[in-house]
Each structure stands twice: as C-alpha cells, then as structure tokens.
Amino acid sequence: MSEKIIINDVGPRDGLQNQAKVLTPAQRLQIIESLLAAGAKHIEVGAFVSPKAVPAMAGTDQVVAGLPKGDYEFSALIPNLRGYELAKAAGVNTVGLVVASSETMNLKNIKMTTAQAMAVCSDVLALSKTEGIRSQVYLATAWECPFEGVIDTQQVVDLVGEILAAGASEVVLADTIGAASPAGVKHLLQAIESVHGTQAISCHFHDTRGMGVANVYAAVEQGIRKFDASIGGLGGCPFAPGATGNVATEDVAVMLEQMGFDTGLNFRGLLAAIDLVSELTGNCDGGHSSRWIRRQVEMDRM
Helix, strand or coil, X not given: CCCECEEEECHHHHHCCCCCCCCCHHHHHHHHHHHHHCCCCEEEEEECCCCCCCHHHCCHHHHHHCCCCCCCEEEEECCCHHHHHHHHHHCCCEEEEEEECCHHHHHHHHCCCHHHHHHHHHHHHHHHHHHCCEEEEEEECCCEECXXXXXXXXXXXXXXXXXXXXXXXXXXXECCCCCCCHHXXXXXXXXXXXXXXXXXXXXXXXXXXXXXXXXXXXXXHCCCCEEEEEHHHCCCCCCCCCCCCECEHHHHHHHHHHCCCECCCCHHHHHHHHHHHHHHHCCCCCCCCHHHHHHHHHCCCC
C-alpha cells in the first residue's frame, strides 16, 4: 500500500480572497463540492473575518452550513477569539490562525507586534484545546519577508516551539511571498526537526518564482506529509506584486502520485474542478500540469 500524503486545498479561501470577482456562498460551495468529488478530504472552506475587510469571505457561515457530514477536515481562518466563536458556532472542525515570523509583517498586516499576535493566538489555542476543536497556526513569512528580507532560522525555530507549547495541533510553515528555495526548505526543516521534530509540521508554498513543486519535493524528502495547495494555482499575495498564487493542487498531486505516494485525488475530478473555478472566476488557467492532465483524460488514460 502506498504511503499517504495529505493535500489540503486552500482554494476556497486563500485562492478566492484575492480575486477581483467576489463569488456568492453558493458558488464557493460549488467549488468545494467539486473538490470533494475529486477525492479531497481536507479543504480550507473560508474565513471568519470582517466582510468589509475581505468581501470575498462574507457568508462563510452559509458555506459551512452546506457542507456534507463525514470524514472530512474542513478548516476556516480566524483572526481572533471573536472569529473563533463564529467558526465554532458555524460548526467548523478546524480553525487556523496566522502569526508572521517577521515583526514588520505582523505590524503591517494585523497591526500587532509578534508578541501581541502570539498572545492572541495563545488565548485561542487554549480555548480550542479545551473545547476539542483542532487548531493550526500559519507561521507566515517563514523563509523570507518582503520588508525584512531573509528570516533568521533560529527565530522561526523558536516561534514553532512557542506555538506548539501553546497547544497548536499543527504548525504550517508558510512561504507567503514564494521566495523559498529547495535548499532553504531543507535547511529550515532540518533545524526544526532537531529541536521539535516535524510530526506536527506542514508546509504552504507559493509559486511566485516557479519553485512551488520543487519546494514540496524538498519537504517530502525531509519527512513532511501534509501540504497546502490551491486548485488551479488560484491565489496570490498582496505583498508580492506579480505573485502567481499558491502551488497548484494538480501539480503537487501529479508529482506525488508519480513518486509513488497516495494523495487520494483523482485527476478527472481535479480537471472538472479547474474548469469550474475558471468558469466562476474568469481567472484560472490551471497549474503547469493541467494541459497534460487534460490530454491524458481526453485519451482516457486517467
């Protein structure tokens, strides 16, 4: 039996929040349903944030209400305790918070110092642990910050320790601006492994410099078995002009399946999901592998 690797599709949240066209909750649910049909069991379905600040995430409670029951991990991003309460009331089983490894990024993005952001994070983690809701913390700018440049490795290692000690189920190392390299990925993961292990670590890569899949490969070689990706490579970063979005779910799946891992995803379903996202957003060409997948499907090889 092939070893499993989890792909958490963040398209319905991270992928959509930067799109010019705002989709309705019903349309967002359509995308989630297409991902489920493709075999996805881990999906970031939305965010409980101010609809004025992020109009694309308005109505996430309606999206959650339409989700099927079953063995799925449906996560939602939250900024604070208020967001946590909204997510819990809606019935989300996993919440995600964000803390940047860069002081400047925290100040510009959430108007808090890193210490203040960690305090808010710790309060939510303590409550979620007590109430049995799974939690993951995104450690943003884990490799490089658009304001501070390359991040000191020890700084990241220390923050990972703080987050785990506060009760997080998982720490997601996020290459927020797509600046990481395979060598940098290996270096950071080895440093974390030597102190904290990597059982509770997953990775979130962007494809800004075309190294998203290469970085996934480097992380797999270091033992990571869970990755964020976005259907069709949808997404972007407001701090990285010209960023091409998250690493595409289909690109990660093609590579991992050809390496002998089991992602649980089927390519016909992924292709249908790409087409739906393209139709709804008008802005999704698919990942590097999508044309190859389409040819294989047309020739009935998948």
